[in-house]
Amino acid sequence: xxxxxxxxxxxxxxxxxxxxxxxxxxxxxxxxxxxxxxxxxxxxxxxxxxxxxxxxxxxxxxxxxxxxxxxxxxxxxxxxxxxxxxxxxxxxxxxxxxxxxxxxxxxxxxxxxxxxxxxxxxxxxxx
Numbered sequence: 665x666x667x668x669x670x671x672x673x674x675x676x677x678x679x680x681x682x683x684x685x686x687x688x689x690x691x692x693x694x695x696x697x698x699x700x701x702x703x704x705x706x707x708x709x710x711x712x713x714x715x716x717x718x719x720x721x722x723x724x725x726x727x728x729x730x731x732x733x734x735x736x737x738x739x740x741x742x743x744x745x746x747x748x749x750x751x752x753x754x755x756x757x758x759x760x761x762x763x764x765x766x767x768x769x770x771x772x773x774x775x776x777x778x779x780x781x782x783x784x785x786x787x788x789x790x791x
Contacts, residue, residue, distance in 0.1 A: 720750060722764045723772055724789040727779065730759050738782060746770060746778045760789060 730736065736754045739761060744752045748769030753762040763775060772788055779786035 719767045720764055721767050722751075722762060723775070725761045725763060725775070725779065725786040726789045727759055727761050727784050727786045729783075729785050730754070730756065730761070732756075735784070739779075739784065742782045743775070743778055746775065749775075761786070 727735075727739070730739065733756070736756055739754055740752060743749060743761070743763065746765075748766040749763060750766060751762075751764035755761075765775065776786050776788075
């Protein structure tokens with residue numbers, strides 16, 4: 665065993681301190697990794713429980729100036745990609761567009777604004 669004195673009060677036992685420090689570091693690393701794993705597991709488990717259920721709604725819009733297949737194509741290409749839209753059906757004969765959307769992400773007003781953005785007049789069809 666190697667013993668060194670660095671000052672009047674410090675006595676260093678190099679072999680013993682090294683082994684003791686090495687063992688403590690491994691234990692601390694294991695405890696730290698275990699705590700990180702536990703934290704991730706609990707956060708993922710609690711995140712799954714707190715998710716809101718998606719509520720979908722289908723609304724039929726009357727689009728008065730939808731007159732041709734190009735209009736239908738333009739609506740399908742643009743409205744289908746609005747936030748929250750999950751399904752879209754256009755009917756050229758009745759000038760209606762049926763939109764299924766997630767109510768947590770969009771509203772009828774936002775969809776009407778999206779129709780206006782692509783130069784179509786849309787209103788909610790009365791039942």
